Amino acid sequence: MNRHLLYAALDAAERGWAVLPLRPGDKRPALHGEDVCPGIGDCAGGHRKWEERATIDPDRIHRAWGDLPFNVGIATGPSGLVVVDLDMPKRKSSTDTPNGVTTFTALCERAGQAVPATRTVRTASGGVHLYFTAPSGVRLCNTAGRLGKRIDTRAWGGYIVAPGSLTPMGAYAVVNDLPPAPLPEWLSARLTARQASRALMTAPSAVRASRYAAAGLNAETASVRHAPEGERNATLLRAARALGRFIAWGDLPREQVEEALQWAGEQAGLSPRSCEATIRSGLNWSIARNGQRRVA
Structure with missing residues (x-):
């Protein structure tokens, strides 16, 4: 098992993709967190996060995968990759709920484009990873559901599980070993436009948004980013609980608040799915308790 996963890590590194160890049988990084940082090795000059510690150095890879069967993660940003993650519906979903592949195919059709031919990996849950090389001059970050339902993207701030890795749900395996194609311009334009809209959160689009609501949105997203x-x-x-009242009062649209908090959470290092669940919980809690604006 160790040898198989070691070879998977070395194969990725030989392609120029920076790898990091994931917990055995799991998708979470196996590297230490800031609160238990020993201040040695990679962190001798201060704590370094998993994206900074991902490597293509074969000696470091041999040491990391020498004893334990770590799964293999690929840090997409440092590797110059943008990976489109097409998910399967959750187990309790309706049988007619479309999966990510179906939604992405429809997205391509609406754009008048063919589904791109590129390196393709089947995930443990039956989903698909489409690998692309990142466009030059643009620093794309992760997205969750912004291209469509059950379509996420991984770029700077994200990683993917490499083929050869194993989880209780199954294995990650290559189904099309083509070299990664350049990210299509039409997809890059959609992701770039979304990213630009998040950068303009200082000017909420809601007509009724007050300066107080706008200031609250900026302050809360900043606190999340720097947590x-x-x-x-x-x-x-x-x-989310603090901002939910502005949604309940009609000062900010929920979609804008969700997008701003999702971006801030991912920038802080939280996973897209974790962000979605936390934001939904916090906003629902707040909206239910702030149905009517208090009058002084």
Whole structure:
């Protein structure tokens, strides 16, 4: 098992993709967190996060995978990759719920484009990873559901599980070993436009948005982005609860608040799915308790 996963890590590194160890049988990074940082090795000059510690150095890879059967992660940003993650519906979903592949195919058809031919990996859950090389001059970040339902993307701030890795749900396996194609311009334009809209959160689009609501949105997203490790999810929950009242009062549209908090949470290092769940919980809690604006 160790040898198989070691070869998977070396194969990715030979392609120029920076790898990191994931917990055995799991998808979470196996590297230490900031609160238990020993200040040695990669962190001798201060704590370094998993994206900074991902490597293509074969000696480091041999040491990392020498003893334990770590799964293999690929840090997409440092590897110059953008990966489109096409998910399967959750188990309790309706039988006619479309999966990510179906939604992505429809997205391509609406854009008048063919489904891109590129390196393709089947995920443990039956979904698909489409690998693309990142466009030059643009620093794309992760997205969750912005291209469509059950379509996520991984770029800077994200990683994917490499083929050869195993989880209780199954294995990750290559189904099309083509070299990654350049990210199509039409997809890059959609992702770039979304990214630009998040950068303009200082000007909420809601007509009724007050300066107070806009200031609250900016302050809460900033607090999430700069939350220390170990406090990020709690900070995101507090921010969602604080901002939910502006949705209930009609000062901010829910979609805008969700998008701003999702971006901030992912920038802080939280997973897209974790962000979605926390934001939904916090906003629902707040909206239910702030149905009517208090009058002084």
